[in-house]
Amino acid sequence: MxxxxxxxxxxxxxxxxxxxxxxxLPDDIVSKLEDLRDAEDDPAARSIYDMMFENMRLASQLGRPxxxxxxxxxxxxxxxxxxxxxxxxxxxxxxxxxxxxxxxxxxxxxxxxxxxxxxxxxxxxxxxxxxxxxxxxxxxxxxxxxxxxGGCSLPGHAMVLMPGDGYEGVARFVMDRITSYCLNACPPLLVGVGIAGSIETAALLSKHALLRPAGSHNPNKKAAEMEKLLEDSINAVGIGPQGLGGSSSVLGVNIEYSARHTATIGVAVSFGCWTHxxxxxxxxxxxxxxxxxxxxxxxxx
Ligand code: SF4
Structure with a gap:
């Protein structure tokens, strides 16, 4: 050639x-949506998942987005x-x-x-x-x-925390965003969190975190533990699929990080929607x- x-x-x-x-949709997202639907007890939430799967079936059958x-x-x-x-x-x-x-x-x-x-x-x-x-x-x-x-990009946010804010500050930052803007992003959500020294590196890492499969874990055990804590906390809010209530609200929480400055904690969050x-x-x-x-x-x- x-x-x-x-x-x-x-x-x-x-x-x-x-x-x-x-x-x-990517194979891992379809599989995760099946898991969430099967684990859901709330009949209204289950019907939303059923609609999502019907949407996927028709998209595939008709060749439409x-x-x-x-x-x-x-x-x-x-x-x-x-x-x-x-x-x-x-x-x-x-x-x-x-x-x-x-x-x-x-x-x-x-x-x-x-x-x-x-x-x-x-x-x-x-x-x-x-x-x-x-x-x-x-x-x-x-x-x-x-x-x-647009809907899943809208809640994206980044800021630089004082070092004394610590990891509690990172969790507060993420949860504030979840409880204020995340309905725009059509839950259940894949939540990407970036931690770095400055705002632009944190923002980019939060987007790269969305490229990791749902269900994957950061290789750093403490970062993986924070992913799990955030996932449990977000699910506990009860947002549910499309924000109409339910036992699960996230496809996963993925954290990516780079070394930070001693005096700063740059943090950012990006969101992927159910059609990730x-x-x-x-x-x-x-x-x-x-x-x-x-x-x-x-x-x-
Ligand atoms: S499913 Fe995703 S891309 Fe579609 S409207 Fe909702 S947030 Fe936007």
Whole structure:
């Protein structure tokens, strides 16, 4: 294949993958929703879960997005320094978003600030958002896709706490957000918490936390313990699916962190909704691929 042919193939696969993730929820989220439905005693809450599964069935049958808000497309890229299309990848992902918007179709959500014009194709200044990690001496490329809906982006929040606020302050920050804004995000929620030295690193880590599977745990035992404490506390509020009450309100709580300054605790929280449209696909240097989020995605196989 020429570089141009490879570029076209990767654009086509990524457009198809983005579209597929808009229609089909990730396997771990479907499985977690089944667990929550089966464990729910409240009849009204169970009926909400039943509606969610009917929604998923119809989306799949009709090939339509699982929610009308197909979000803004974001990518986290872990790209090997020797991946053949590393220099073209930014343009490829840009074109893939335009193609997915037209073909899936996705709702055009990208609005240029100040001009206040919807670009009509989900791209624009800094959109799609790309967060890069370059992996030295590697030929593969791992791409996380995320369709960030308006309702689930709305409660996102970040601030820098005084060091004396401690981990109680982090918990208070998260619970304040849960009890004030989280109904906008269509529970049950995946809650991503970032802890760092400054506001922007905490915010980015909270979003990356949403890319971890539901049910995964931070490898640090104390962080994992805090994930469990927050999950139990949020469930105890009784928000339930779609905020109508129930025994569970979260798909999980994922914490990611980086070393902080001795005088600060930067903390941020991001939310994923019940239609948590996250995907993960990894390419080898010949553009063969595997995905660990969507076993049903078989483009060209
Ligand atoms: S929060 Fe999620 S499920 Fe609710 S409207 Fe937004 S994208 Fe759709």
């Amino acid at each position: 020429t570089v141009e042919e490879k570029k076209n193939r990767l654009t086509d696969i990524m457009a198809a993958f983005i579209g597929y993730t808009a229609v089909h 699982s929610c009308q808000d197909t979000g803004l497309v974001q990518f986290k890229i872990e790209c090997g320094s020797r991946f053949p299309l590393i220099h073209q990848l930014k343009d490829i992902l840009h074109d893939a978003v335009i193609k997915a918007t037209a073909e899936t179709p996705l709702r055009p959500n990208a609005v240029e600030p100040f001009d206040e014009i919807n670009t009509g194709n989900n791209t624009g200044t800094g959109a799609p958002a790309l967060f890069w990690d370059i992996v030295p001496d590697d030929e593969s490329c791992s791409i996380y896709t995320y369709l960030a809906g 449209r996250r995907g993960h696909i990894t390419f080898d240097s010949d553009l063969g691929f595997i995905t660990d989020t969507h076993a049903g995605f078989t483009y060209g196989l």
